[in-house]
Amino acid sequence: MAILVRIPTPLKKLADGRTTVEAEGxxxxxxxxxxxxxxxxxxxxxxxxxxxxxxxxxxLNEEDxxxxxxxxxxxxDGDQLSIIPAIAxxxxxx
Amino acid sequence: xxxxxxxxxxxxxxxxxxxxxxxxxxEKLLSxxxxxxxxxxxxxxxxxxxxxxxxGTFGLVDFDVVELSNLxxxxxxxxxxxxxxxxxSAEETIKAINPDATVHQYRQRITSETIADIITDYDLVxxxxxxxxxxxxxxxxxxxxxxxxxxxxxxxxxxxxxxFAPNQGPCYRCFIPEMPPPGAVPSCQQGGILGVLPGVIxxxxxxxxxKLLIGVGEPLIGRLLLFDALSMEINEVKLRRDPxxxxxxxxxxxxxxxxxxxxxxxxx
Numbered sequence: 001m002a003i004l005v006r007i008p009t010p011l012k013k014l015a016d017g018r019t020t021v022e023a024e025g026x027x028x029x030x031x032x033x034x035x036x037x038x039x040x041x042x043x044x045x046x047x048x049x050x051x052x053x054x055x056x057x058x059x060l061n062e063e064d065x066x067x068x069x070x071x072x073x074x075x076x077d078g079d080q081l082s083i084i085p086a087i088a089x090x091x092x093x094x
Numbered sequence: 095x096x097x098x099x100x101x102x103x104x105x106x107x108x109x110x111x112x113x114x115x116x117x118x119x120x121e122k123l124l125s126x127x128x129x130x131x132x133x134x135x136x137x138x139x140x141x142x143x144x145x146x147x148x149x150g151t152f153g154l155v156d157f158d159v160v161e162l163s164n165l166x167x168x169x170x171x172x173x174x175x176x177x178x179x180x181x182x183s184a185e186e187t188i189k190a191i192n193p194d195a196t197v198h199q200y201r202q203r204i205t206s207e208t209i210a211d212i213i214t215d216y217d218l219v220x221x222x223x224x225x226x227x228x229x230x231x232x233x234x235x236x237x238x239x240x241x242x243x244x245x246x247x248x249x250x251x252x253x254x255x256x257x258f259a260p261n262q263g264p265c266y267r268c269f270i271p272e273m274p275p276p277g278a279v280p281s282c283q284q285g286g287i288l289g290v291l292p293g294v295i296x297x298x299x300x301x302x303x304x305k306l307l308i309g310v311g312e313p314l315i316g317r318l319l320l321f322d323a324l325s326m327e328i329n330e331v332k333l334r335r336d337p338x339x340x341x342x343x344x345x346x347x348x349x350x351x352x353x354x355x356x357x358x359x360x361x362x
Contacts, residue, residue: 006329054270087248089249089287
């Protein structure tokens with residue numbers, strides 16, 4: 001099944017400049033693997049091996065997957081996955 | 095109870111006639127003390143509206159002087175202010191908007207040595223900083239002093255807003271447990287920002303600050319607002335308090351402040 005994945009600004013380059021992409025899989029991990037097959041390099045931005053990086057949050061709909069079943073969290077049709085990175089800019093010395 | 099002058103009644107009349115603000119709410123704003131950390135892209139628009147709203151006392155922390163490249167978004171400073179300390183330039187604008195305001199300038203970097211003492215004197219902190227080490231430190235300082243932190247961050251076309259209220263909800267480290275290593279996110283090496291974006295985000299922060307100070311509405315506690323200027327979409331996700339949070343979690347031993355290494359600086 002295909003679900004919508006929201007790509008944040010810092011990762012858009014990897015996803016051909018797109019803000020949303022479709023990916024397939026029955027769990028968050030399968031979605032990530034599917035994403036990486038279409039847009040190589042995305043997995044490494046989100047995961048160190050199989051461990052989710054601690055400065056990138058992955059949300060299934062409104063919930064942080066860290067508070068669900070992590071990478072094993074099941075996904076279903078109509079769900080939306082959002083990648084929310086740490087950004088720090090404010091006064092602009094970026 | 096404060097007694098409004100005739101001028102104040104007129105100045106704040108559009109607040110006073112709002113049932114959610116009224117005389118009581120306006121009095122709360124006039125007796126409020128807000129610390130703005132960073133007088134840049136976020137702090138500038140926030141300070142303009144907070145000054146207009148009648149916040150009584152401002153603390154402004156920033157070490158930098160106004161540069162030409164700032165003026166594309168840091169709207170509290172003008173071309174005439176080039177070379178001036180940002181806290182001075184900002185004080186002048188705040189007082190030009192509202193002579194009721196008292197302003198304390200802290201022309202310094204935010205360090206573990208000084209920040210807790212400064213924060214203690216204020217009701218609420220607005221985060222307008224531009225790097226992870228300072229954000230981590232500010233979060234720790236707010237946790238230690240029990241002050242609410244109104245968070246905003248921007249990059250290119252994307253912005254984030256939330257409210258971190260000690261003991262009432264998650265803190266910044268529940269959201270970002272660890273600082274990204276160099277190159278992992280374009281926090282410092284890559285740049286670019288749509289000038290109006292920090293305006294939107296800073297004003298959302300000011301809105302949250304005013305609501306919190308008056309005590310009305312539903313603040314963004316436990317909620318992260320995501321703004322995408324390119325697609326003009328606003329989304330919201332839940333932020334949860336993490337029992338394993340390194341700063342506010344059950345096993346956290348945050349008893350004194352420490353400075354965090356600036357990984358971005360190290361990478362340069």
